[in-house]
Amino acid sequence: MSVDETPLTTFPSFNSSSSQPIHILTSVPDVTFVPAIPLPNIPSFRENQPLLQRMESSSETYCNCNSFADDPEFTSIVKDAEFAIVNDVLPERIYQGSSGSYFVKNLDGVSIGVFKPKDEEPYGRLNPKWTKWMHKLCCPCCFGRSCLVPNQGYLSEAGASLVDQKLQLNIVPKTKVVRLTSETFNYSAIDRAKSRSKINLLQRFPNLHFNRIGLPPKVGSFQLFVDGYKDADFWLKKFESDPLPEDLQRQFQLQFERLVVLDYIIRNTDRGNDNWLIKYVKPDTSPRKENFVERKVEVKLVAIDNGLAFPFKHPDSWRAYPYYWAWLPIAKIPFSSETRDLVLPQLSDMNFVQDLCEELHDLFKADRGFDRNAFEKQMSVMRGQILNLTQALKDGKSPVQLVQMTPVIVERSKTGVRGRIRAINDSFTQTFQNKAPFFSWC
Numbered sequence: 001m002s003v004d005e006t007p008l009t010t011f012p013s014f015n016s017s018s019s020q021p022i023h024i025l026t027s028v029p030d031v032t033f034v035p036a037i038p039l040p041n042i043p044s045f046r047e048n049q050p051l052l053q054r055m056e057s058s059s060e061t062y063c064n065c066n067s068f069a070d071d072p073e074f075t076s077i078v079k080d081a082e083f084a085i086v087n088d089v090l091p092e093r094i095y096q097g098s099s100g101s102y103f104v105k106n107l108d109g110v111s112i113g114v115f116k117p118k119d120e121e122p123y124g125r126l127n128p129k130w131t132k133w134m135h136k137l138c139c140p141c142c143f144g145r146s147c148l149v150p151n152q153g154y155l156s157e158a159g160a161s162l163v164d165q166k167l168q169l170n171i172v173p174k175t176k177v178v179r180l181t182s183e184t185f186n187y188s189a190i191d192r193a194k195s196r197s198k199i200n201l202l203q204r205f206p207n208l209h210f211n212r213i214g215l216p217p218k219v220g221s222f223q224l225f226v227d228g229y230k231d232a233d234f235w236l237k238k239f240e241s242d243p244l245p246e247d248l249q250r251q252f253q254l255q256f257e258r259l260v261v262l263d264y265i266i267r268n269t270d271r272g273n274d275n276w277l278i279k280y281v282k283p284d285t286s287p288r289k290e291n292f293v294e295r296k297v298e299v300k301l302v303a304i305d306n307g308l309a310f311p312f313k314h315p316d317s318w319r320a321y322p323y324y325w326a327w328l329p330i331a332k333i334p335f336s337s338e339t340r341d342l343v344l345p346q347l348s349d350m351n352f353v354q355d356l357c358e359e360l361h362d363l364f365k366a367d368r369g370f371d372r373n374a375f376e377k378q379m380s381v382m383r384g385q386i387l388n389l390t391q392a393l394k395d396g397k398s399p400v401q402l403v404q405m406t407p408v409i410v411e412r413s414k415t416g417v418r419g420r421i422r423a424i425n426d427s428f429t430q431t432f433q434n435k436a437p438f439f440s441w442c
Ligand SMILES: Nc1ncnc2c1ncn2[C@@H]1O[C@H](COP(=O)(O)OP(=O)(O)O)[C@@H](O)[C@H]1O
Pocket: 094, 096, 097, 098, 099, 101, 114, 173, 223, 224, 225, 226, 227, 231, 274, 275, 304, 305, 306, 307
């Protein structure tokens, strides 16, 4: 790929005359990884549950690494999941998935989350799909997406949620990084044997002390479960023959635009129409009976499966990883003033963008394989996407026109001071990818 370098004109650098105040961020990072500390006297409510099972799970499943001081509601949902696991209501593998993903339940067996362990991702060492494993073994050069940092899908999932929350898009079910243990996860034979022998030893020598008994916890993304939704594909086909009423069509369009904003910023490489979901509560046309309770008519949209985003370079060919929504007729409608008013003021503020990069840094740096250079490149792509998006919103473009814009990267100057305090000499360079992405209606 050849590139043209031009000095940045539209993306301002920080300077001493900037009207934006220079300030120090004090936000608490969402992710805190601390060693699993066994909690004594975990209650078990099932007398008939085997003792070994309790021994195995109690110390492992409860750990204070899943507490989010700034989000008690999320913390409580994860605690429910841990509690259910201790009591033998185990996560269930999602079989249609491309890697190890699990529906996580509460004590009543109701799905409350989707957990995707890092080591069961397509690049992970314990991916349960043998076809993926063969593919990786026999054809490593063609495996995965060369523009993505491998085996960090769980961070991409949590990162997408962070972007969603920060921009108040509210279309990604909240997703954070947690650690869970369950018999139903895919563990190596060695891990299982180790766990069994520790338990056998403990049975014979109860005074022995192990740092950990049972299976090791897995780090991964935990996304809140959304109820009553179906793949977008399903409803999009229905809407072709049975269009939405006008007011709902408007609701749908506004949320669709938010999906576009999210995908474009994070440069999602996997937004097929099976990776966003729609819930449609239709107007009730049946004759009204006596105890009739009117249901709330609504159409809602959520973006799931955000694990293949945040590339460190633009894909070489646009066609390789298109945004599938770009083929929908709705993508030809220019962005609404509502969407523009929501995101443009935030995205045009360099402090906001810098905050976003720093929050993503706090999230991504917890990974063992974190690489500062790769992360900087990911942020350069993201800043470029934000630059194009702000321009498209100012120019009143449509999503289709947005995806036709030439990809840009905006690199932070290597001399700029890094850290939480804004450097007055931070500067950015804008680089265009020479080949404009070719978009056509097929
Ligand atoms: N947050 C969620 N709430 C409800 N269902 C979900 C959620 N996330 C995923 N699913 C269901 O699980 C399926 C597979 O999830 P997905 O995230 O697409 O996994 P994969 O990476 O394996 O494709 C989806 O098609 C959807 O039906």
